Amino acid sequence: MTNKPARRKILIIDDEQDLLEALSELLEKAGYRAICAANGADGVRLNEQENPDIIVLDLRMPGMDGIETLRRIREHDREVSVVILTANGSTDTIRDAVGLAVSDYLSKPFENGEFIDLIGDLLWRRMVVRK
Secondary structure, three states, X not given: OOOOOOXXXXXXXXXXXXXXXXXXXXXXXXXXXXXXXXXXXXXXXXXXXHOOOEEEEEOOOOOOOHHHHHHHHHHHOOOOXXXXXXXXXXXXXXXXHHOOOOOEEEEOOOOHHHHHHHHHHHHHHHHHHHO
């Protein structure tokens, strides 16, 4: 029996269905397991259930925005790496996100290769830190 390495799980939290589908497909093609949430509440729940390696989080969502979603995630999970997606982050928003231990930011629009490179870089950093 061959032990295959576990596929890394990436949780995407974004209210834009088209972007969720595109990022999910991109991640799956790159060999990752994509988990999708269309709102902050579902994202918090899926983080607790799935224990992803990385969360890709949109800041602007109706209801629970990205900062509130991240606050709730950080109440139970201080370790997961988080990438913030933003089209236009204000200084206050960026400051709030930094206080919640964000690993990186990605401004919309972005190139597919840039996104996949960032995910790979974050996973590599997590692996090096844990050694």
